[in-house]
Amino acid sequence: xxxxxxxxxxxxxAIHAGNTADPLTGAVVPPIYQVSTYKQDGVxxxxxxxxxxxSANPTRTALEENLxxxxxxxRGLAFASGLAAEDCLLRTLLGPxxxxxxxxxxxxxxxxxxxxxxxxxxxxxxxxDTSDPASVRAALTPxxxxxxxxxxxxxxxxxxxxxxxxxxxxxxxxxxxxxNTFATPYLQQPLSLGADVVVHSLTKYMGGHSxxxxxxxxxxxxxxxxxxxxxxxxxxxxxxPFDSWLVLRGxxxxxxxxxxxxxxxxxxxxxxxxxxxxxxxLYPGLPEHPGHEVAAKQMKSFGGMISFRVAGGxxxxxxxxNRAKIFTLGESLGxxxxxxxxxxxMTHASVAGSALEVPADLxxxxxxxxxxxxxxxxxxxALG
Numbered sequence: 001x002x003x004x005x006x007x008x009x010x011x012x013x014a015i016h017a018g019n020t021a022d023p024l025t026g027a028v029v030p031p032i033y034q035v036s037t038y039k040q041d042g043v044x045x046x047x048x049x050x051x052x053x054x055s056a057n058p059t060r061t062a063l064e065e066n067l068x069x070x071x072x073x074x075r076g077l078a079f080a081s082g083l084a085a086e087d088c089l090l091r092t093l094l095g096p097x098x099x100x101x102x103x104x105x106x107x108x109x110x111x112x113x114x115x116x117x118x119x120x121x122x123x124x125x126x127x128x129d130t131s132d133p134a135s136v137r138a139a140l141t142p143x144x145x146x147x148x149x150x151x152x153x154x155x156x157x158x159x160x161x162x163x164x165x166x167x168x169x170x171x172x173x174x175x176x177x178x179x180n181t182f183a184t185p186y187l188q189q190p191l192s193l194g195a196d197v198v199v200h201s202l203t204k205y206m207g208g209h210s211x212x213x214x215x216x217x218x219x220x221x222x223x224x225x226x227x228x229x230x231x232x233x234x235x236x237x238x239x240x241p242f243d244s245w246l247v248l249r250g251x252x253x254x255x256x257x258x259x260x261x262x263x264x265x266x267x268x269x270x271x272x273x274x275x276x277x278x279x280x281x282l283y284p285g286l287p288e289h290p291g292h293e294v295a296a297k298q299m300k301s302f303g304g305m306i307s308f309r310v311a312g313g314x315x316x317x318x319x320x321x322n323r324a325k326i327f328t329l330g331e332s333l334g335x336x337x338x339x340x341x342x343x344x345x346m347t348h349a350s351v352a353g354s355a356l357e358v359p360a361d362l363x364x365x366x367x368x369x370x371x372x373x374x375x376x377x378x379x380x381x382a383l384g
Contacts, residue, residue: 010070010186011255018065018248030062032245055233059241063248064216067206070185070251071198073218075225077232078244082181082201083109084237085215087117089197090146092231093175096122099143101174103130103160104355105153107201108348110179111356127355130160131291133168140172147172149195150179151188152295155307155343155364157282159291162298166194181205181334186258187300191220202239202247204334205304208257212246214239257336260369261304267372268365268379272308277316277383279361282307304367305333307343310383314360318342321363326370326378333366338375340365340382 007013021028035057038050050056060078068076079085090113094100102114104127114125128139130149140147147169151160162178169176178190179199184206190198200206202214219225232238239247262285269283284295285302295302310317320340321329327340331347341347343358351357367375 013069014066014186014254015252017069018062018067019252020062030059030245030248032241033058034241053241054236054238057238057241057244059248060239060244063239063244063251066248066251067200067216067218070254071180071191071218072185072189073191073198073220073225074222075229076216076218077225077228078202078239078247079215079217079232080237080239080243081213082199082203082215083113085199085217086110086113088228088231088235088237089177089199089217090118090123091235092228093146094118094123097143098123098145099141100125100146100148101128101130101136101139101144102126102148103150103153103158104128105156105158105358106148106150106351106356107154107179107181108343108350108356110148110150111354112350115354130165131158131294133161133164136165137168137172140168140174144172144174147174147176148179149176150182152182152284152291152303152305154182154305155348155358155362157182157284157289157305157307159284159289159295161294162188162190162193162195169196170194182303182305183299184254184258184303186255187262187303188298191218193298196220196224202250203332205258205261206250206254206334207247208250208254208335209246210332210335210337212243212250214243214247257369258303259301261367262301264369264372264375265302265304265306265365265367268367268375269306271376271379272306275380275383277311278308279311280309282309306365306367308363308365309359309361310363312361314344317361317363318345320382323382323384324378325381326374327365327382333364335366336369338366338368338370 064076129135175196200216
């Protein structure tokens with residue numbers, strides 16, 4: 001029975017899709033095939049299609065099948081990092097002279113890829129407020145091939161109506177790419193809303209334990225999946241077998257972790273809205289968030305990421321980060337442990353001076369799965 005027909009319930013797919021019992025031993029967890037090459041049964045006689053682990057590896061195949069099933073896609077591909085996945089996607093879809101619409105709030109590494117790397121080989125880009133479909137439409141040109149969206153966005157937690165922007169892109173003959181890292185497929189499935197490709201940093205919630213770096217692409221179209229697979233092999237930035245195994249382990253518990261992340265984040269956001277030193281809380285689960293209604297429509301719950309602004313400016317925000325104890329000061333997000341950071345000086349330093357520059361008084365939280373009362377007490381003492 002194919003993974004596509006195992007179940008329509010996410011929790012069951014997360015555990016079983018791609019996780020076929022080992023035919024030799026019956027092991028219920030796919031083995032780590034730590035191997036570079038494979039014995040062939042005569043010239044061109046490949047066993048299961050495997051010849052060299054850059055092209056394909058059974059552990060990576062298991063992960064890629066799992067990712068495709070969880071996102072409801074036709075093809076999943078795993079890479080060495082999220083940026084490696086993005087690079088492969090852009091070099092597959094774009095050529096010199098093409099144009100991309102990028103969001104006015106996005107991961108700093110993604111912006112750096114567009115502004116410092118892709119632009120050097122003749123790809124143009126412009127910025128739009130993707131929470132407003134009219135802004136996206138106004139940014140389109142006859143050369144637009146891709147509309148790029150993060151929802152929720154990093155680090156301002158903006159929300160884009162995926163279905164509405166998908167229609168704008170489709171009308172223009174462009175493909176819609178959605179970075180689903182913050183939401184994960186458990187909370188949101190962009191392909192079902194009209195996106196063409198989903199991007200993930202597997203390092204974050206999908207791995208979930210801050211012990212692996214990886215990236216992924218999932219596509220709704222099998223033909224595009226084949227094109228991406230060709231470039232994945234040609235460019236070579238693939239996920240290794242042990243990294244694939246670690247992410248595959250992580251996806252099995254994704255649903256229960258995301259439920260706890262979301263539950264804790266709601267409590268943290270509520271406390272922050274009532275704190276005298278906090279001037280603004282950015283969390284789509286709050287009714288006053290401008291994207292709350294759209295997020296409630298397209299997400300199962302609101303996730304574990306929160307940003308907030310601190311009275312007293314940049315130095316006050318940095319002080320909060322330095323005083324936290326249970327919230328670990330560090331980049332990245334999505335692990336079981338709570339993290340705190342100053343985007344302007346850390347993850348988003350690359351957007352300084354651009355249209356994507358973030359407020360200097362902004363603090364970003366990745367709310368973990370610890371006891372919520374401990375997290376609230378830690379933030380209260382950090383805020384003073």
